[in-house]
Amino acid sequence: MIHGGDIYTEGLLKGRELLDYSSNINPLGLPKGFSDNIGEALKNAVRYPDIKYRELIRNIKDYTGVEKGDVILGNGAAEVIDLSISCFKNILIVVPSFVEYELDAKKWGSNIEYSYLSPKMEINYEDIIKKLSKMQALIIGNPNNPNGSIINKKDFHEILEFCEKEGKTIIIDEAFIEFTGNLEDSFINYTENYRCLFIIRAITKFFAMPGVRFGYGISSDEKLTKAIAEKQNPWNINCFAEIAVKYSLNDKEYIKKSLQWVKEERKFLLAELNKIQCIKNIFPTRANFILCKLDNVNEEQVYNFCIKQGIIIRKAHNFKGLDQSFIRLAIKDRVSNEKLLKVLKGINISNKRID
């Protein structure tokens, strides 16, 4: 498995519920507005969606506050990432990061250059600008997966100006942006002034609906958005995603509660993970997941230990630049987090009680 979220192989397909710390979904569940209005989606299901998705695009614009530019709609952010990457013959990928960036680039035959985060998981802005001179595009997560770092706008300014001037494209994957609790961290409003930007968002993580499949991209680079749109199939967004957007993005109560939860639990879990013996160190995060460097155990051992006790974690070795001494943990609700901590505490290195 190259992704988190496989609660099936060792879990559901064997009739067993696993506590999923391998994918990073808001534990508050579906916004009530969506479930309450599911009847509207069922009513719509019997007809084709608007092939131009005019109401859906209107709702996205209202939510983001971005009026200028085009909205690309995707069957999950995965489609938007894939098609945006497909437009470039070569691309600079900041790594470690979401593994699909590299898989997509390879699929489309794009040449890849990498800019590695520092051992402290910090963005190397000088390295990015240096390498960008030979590349058409850059893709970077904000916050970045798997470590949760966000882009420092001051440090990024030079890159932004350079790309705008040189006609290069910056793809910023903001699938987790809402979790930072500060919308100023986002670059989405910059798309109105910087044609070089292509910002990708999703409702998957913050609005807790990975099963619904909906993501979007915003850019005022018409040439790029047209090239992407031409590659898309008609009616690529299902009617449930339309209703989910309509009744979730404006749910202020849900958003407020979610921000309160992530702030508290991130603080709690970071502090408690610091006390766990098998974890050497954790990396600062603004997202709803935590990258951990293990101490004297490897990901496989921790994974096996946890799954026996009903918890699935994300082994991190297939993130480029990481190895088997890393794991990624989601941040969930307090009860679950305490269960996780209890299990992790059971991993006693000195006594070799692993496995």
Added chain:
Amino acid sequence: MIHGGDIYTEGLLKGRELLDYSSNINPLGLPKGFSDNIGEALKNAVRYPDIKYRELIRNIKDYTGVEKGDVILGNGAAEVIDLSISCFKNILIVVPSFVEYELDAKKWGSNIEYSYLSPKMEINYEDIIKKLSKMQALIIGNPNNPNGSIINKKDFHEILEFCEKEGKTIIIDEAFIEFTGNLEDSFINYTENYRCLFIIRAITKFFAMPGVRFGYGISSDEKLTKAIAEKQNPWNINCFAEIAVKYSLNDKEYIKKSLQWVKEERKFLLAELNKIQCIKNIFPTRANFILCKLDNVNEEQVYNFCIKQGIIIRKAHNFKGLDQSFIRLAIKDRVSNEKLLKVLKGINISNKRID
């Protein structure tokens, strides 16, 4: 608009319900099993689907009875059509047919050759086999859209053997196959013995859920299915489609009622359309739509006349091989069909009362 189903521009976006004769959806609405179990889909929405969709594939195999071979899952049949066509440098398209075949082939830079239906809208099997010698693949609808003809298995046999022997691929779009009322019309079971076949199906039309977005392809040509799968994005099927498949495809009561409806209404509408003054002739159909050749009026005039009275029809000039003297009409429930007939009767050619 290049497709039917635009009930938005002149309809919903202006707060007006149109009777949609431009897209071909079973008027019986959603199978009850799907709506009854929507709670299960909502429960699943908060987690990623199984990236391998094991249960979904199991359900498709149970429905089709095809065990051997691979199942390709698509975000609507549109995705499956698109990706299967993408695998060929050149393709023979039987036309007039679903316009996406040609659009997809052009998008992927495939060379296109056409085999035209006869003026009576009959398949020219000799022409197909002759032209196939220079082509890698063939795509044909069964039933074919927009006329509703089905493939004669006896006449098609030579083509099948030729393609199997020569390593060519036959893509058969069976999105409307259930409406024929005879599953013997399908080629889906042939996939177990003929590697050259790639059969595309959907739940869109017969199970009345275009908004859900789900289609599939079946083939035992592993090289082809692998090539398609490699182009797909992860989690491309939403959780509502999974539940729709789980609780609809085995709904015997729904299937029985639907077959009864289409048999009766097809007979009724064919007979009644024959009496309409502005329709010169209609073409035999085994599907849930009827291609009509107009008499002394063009599609635009009929479209405008109908839309004023709340009915939207499919102008057919953009089906390759047809012109502005054709329209396509869905077959709906009796009440709607009578309303349509009443409107069409109002088109009085001699008195020039059009518009």
